Amino acid sequence: MDERNLTYMFYGFLSAWVILAGYVVTLAAREGRINRQIENLRRMIEGKESSKL
Amino acid sequence: MTEFFRQSLSITVKDLRLEMRSKEALNASLSFALVILLLFSFAFDPSSEHTREISGGLLWLVFAFAGVLVLNRSFARELPNDCLEALVASPVSGAALFLGKALANFILLMALELLCLPVFGIFYNVNWTAQFWNLLLVLALATWGLTVIGTTFSALTVNLRLRELMLPVLVYPMMIPALMAAMELTTHLIAGQPLSADLWLWLRLLIGFDIIFTALALALIEVVLVS
Amino acid sequence: MGTKILYVLGALAAVLLVRNLYVILLGLPDEKDQGAIYRIIFFHLPAFFTAALCYLTALISSVVYLVRKSQRADDLALSATEVGLAFAAVNLVTGMIWARIIWGIWWTWDARLTWALITWLIYAGYLMLRRAIDDPSERAKNAAVLCIFAFASVLITWKSIDWWRTQHPGAVLSIRGAEGGLDPAMESMIYFNWLALLLLCIVLVAVRMRQERVQREIDALRRHAHAL
Numbered sequence: 156m157d158e159r160n161l162t163y164m165f166y167g168f169l170s171a172w173v174i175l176a177g178y179v180v181t182l183a184a185r186e187g188r189i190n191r192q193i194e195n196l197r198r199m200i201e202g203k204e205s206s207k208l
Numbered sequence: 209m210t211e212f213f214r215q216s217l218s219i220t221v222k223d224l225r226l227e228m229r230s231k232e233a234l235n236a237s238l239s240f241a242l243v244i245l246l247l248f249s250f251a252f253d254p255s256s257e258h259t260r261e262i263s264g265g266l267l268w269l270v271f272a273f274a275g276v277l278v279l280n281r282s283f284a285r286e287l288p289n290d291c292l293e294a295l296v297a298s299p300v301s302g303a304a305l306f307l308g309k310a311l312a313n314f315i316l317l318m319a320l321e322l323l324c325l326p327v328f329g330i331f332y333n334v335n336w337t338a339q340f341w342n343l344l345l346v347l348a349l350a351t352w353g354l355t356v357i358g359t360t361f362s363a364l365t366v367n368l369r370l371r372e373l374m375l376p377v378l379v380y381p382m383m384i385p386a387l388m389a390a391m392e393l394t395t396h397l398i399a400g401q402p403l404s405a406d407l408w409l410w411l412r413l414l415i416g417f418d419i420i421f422t423a424l425a426l427a428l429i430e431v432v433l434v435s
Numbered sequence: 436m437g438t439k440i441l442y443v444l445g446a447l448a449a450v451l452l453v454r455n456l457y458v459i460l461l462g463l464p465d466e467k468d469q470g471a472i473y474r475i476i477f478f479h480l481p482a483f484f485t486a487a488l489c490y491l492t493a494l495i496s497s498v499v500y501l502v503r504k505s506q507r508a509d510d511l512a513l514s515a516t517e518v519g520l521a522f523a524a525v526n527l528v529t530g531m532i533w534a535r536i537i538w539g540i541w542w543t544w545d546a547r548l549t550w551a552l553i554t555w556l557i558y559a560g561y562l563m564l565r566r567a568i569d570d571p572s573e574r575a576k577n578a579a580v581l582c583i584f585a586f587a588s589v590l591i592t593w594k595s596i597d598w599w600r601t602q603h604p605g606a607v608l609s610i611r612g613a614e615g616g617l618d619p620a621m622e623s624m625i626y627f628n629w630l631a632l633l634l635l636c637i638v639l640v641a642v643r644m645r646q647e648r649v650q651r652e653i654d655a656l657r658r659h660a661h662a663l
Contacts, residue, residue: 160470160536167475167532168456171482171525175635178521182642189649196656203663360584364577368567378564378581381557382588385595392599413595420587428580431501 215300219308220315226285227316233281234316241274241324245331254332263334264395268387270324272354272380275317279358280375282309283366292366302430310359310425317351338400346397349414350390353421357382360425363432389414441638448634455628463621475533476621481629482525483551485636489519490558490586492640497582500575506651507644509575512582513565514643516558518636523555546597553592557585571651 227233248266252259259266286292295305329336336343358379365374389410396407403411459477466473492515500508530548531541542548561581568574 160472163532163536164471164474167472167529168478170528170532171478174521174525174528178518178639182639182646185646186642189646189653192653193649193656196653196660200656200660200663203660357584360580364564364581365567367573370567374564374567378560381553381560382584384553385588385591388595388599409598413591413598417591420591421584424584424587428501428583431576432580 212301212304213307215304216308216311219295219300219305220311223282223285223309223312224315227312233278234320237274237277237320238323240277241270241320242327244270244273245324245328249331259332260334260399261395263328263332263398264393265391266332267324267328267394268350268391270328271317271321271351272383272387274320274324275351275354276358276376276379278316278320279313279355279362279379280372282313282359282362284362284371287366296433302433303426305433306359306363306425306429310355313359314352314355317355318347321347321351334398335400336398339397339402342403343394343397346390346393346411346414349411349418350386350393353386353414353417354383356418356421356425357386360421360429360432363429386414386417389417441641444634445638448631448638451627451631451634455624455631459624459628463624466621469537472533472536475529477624477628478632479526479529479533480625481632482522482529484629485632486519486523486526488633489515489522489636489640490554490589493519493558493582494586497579500579501583506575507648509579510644510647511640512579513562513647514640516561516582517643518639520555520558520562521639522632522636523551523558527551527555546599550589550593550596553596554589557588561585571654 248254248270252262252266283292286295296302300308325336328334358375361375361379361382365371365378368374392410393407393414397403401407455477459474463474465471493512496508496511496515499505500512530551534543535541561578564581565574565578568577
């Protein structure tokens with residue numbers, strides 16, 4: 156059993172976590188973008204409606 | 209029921225007549241197939257024994273690449289002048305329309321393959337006539353499988369801007385079982401071996417593939433076409 | 436699903452994952468043939484099970500969408516496929532790292548590996564098709580049809596690649612061999628970690644589904660804003 160055995164085990168665990176974490180990051184980024192968009196839209200619509208009155 | 213097949217047949221005849229007038233898909237795919245055959249000769253030594261062993265695989269790669277050119281045009285051809293909408297609105301059912309188009313594509317692909325075979329035989333020194341009728345059976349079954357998948361996905365992607373890019377990406381992974389079986393069978397048949405019990409396994413796979421996907425396509429095509 | 440439940444599930448998954456990691460690294464002994472590297476199986480197999488379950492969920496919700504035209508079913512199909520692809524990637528990459536040590540190569544065209552790769556490509560195609568269609572109902576409908584085709588093709592490919600590869604002797608190296616004489620403690624660990632990954636998967640799918648719903652809300656607001 157060479158010493159790479161243990162190192163590669165850590166690589167394996169690391170890669171599993173990195174892939175999942177990477178996916179979570181893209182999810183979080185999308186969440187942020189969506190929240191920003193909806194905020195902007197709400198504000199825009201409120202602004203338009205109040206200017207109409 | 210006879211009405212259904214009559215409608216399909218008239219769609220087939222219409223598509224074939226269109227193709228015979230312009231010959232655009234057939235010409236393009238045939239010259240493309242020849243170019244790939246030529247390119248393969250640089251990738252592999254055409255005279256070596258080893259190339260003989262993978263000849264079935266080479267042949268089917270050529271068919272798959274050139275075939276998608278034909279399949280791509282199948283529904284896209286109806287886009288100008290809103291012909292597709294007219295077809296969908298006509299009393300012809302979606303399943304009949306699909307079957308007609310699939311049949312037309314099948315005939316075109318078979319013609320393409322039968323034209324390529326002799327060229328392949330000459331350039332790669334392969335005796336493809338050894339088991340001709342069995343080979344024809346394999347060609348027909350595998351081509352039908354490719355046609356059903358290709359025609360369905362042609363309908364799925366017809367309205368996309370990126371149609372030409374999307375179709376190959378979606379179609380090739382789906383075709384893998386049929387292509388594998390066809391490659392295995394063709395390699396053995398070209399080598400002059402009869403259909404042994406081992407090969408029957410692959411033939412059964414091809415038949416199963418055809419039945420499953422034909423049934424799925426006929427059941428789902430109505431949903432795809434009506435928007 | 437309520438945000439609170441999601442937080443609870445997420446926290447539960449995190450606690451379970453940390454606890455499992457502790458037991459895997461410090462509680463379980465090395466395997467006698469493979470040494471430390473065998474521990475990759477605790478992520479490799481559960482990730483595969485999770486991905487397979489995601490694909491199945493996507494199939495069922497696609498069928499439900501076509502029958503009921505329910506928007507939620509389409510959201511679920513998309514979310515499950517996307518999360519399933521992430522777990523399938525974990526499965527593939529951990530497997531490759533394991534293979535580098537045990538087989539000495541990153542990749543071998545063995546039946547299971549080939550199948551896993553083809554499956555990944557097919558479902559990646561599903562996501563690409565969704566991106567290419569702009570009209571929402573057209574997108575949902577065509578994606579649902581593609582999903583049904585994809586699942587059928589995945590099933591057939593599974594069987595046929597097995598035949599294909601086993602016909603070429605020498606290429607038949609299977610992970611299952613290592614599992615044959617698995618210690619009960621190790622086997623239960625696989626299920627424990629599967630539970631953890633499954634919880635994580637549920638949270639991710641739920642979050643992704645909510646994002647789709649909010650996205651539709653945004654589109655509706657946009658139309659409203661245009662109308663004003």
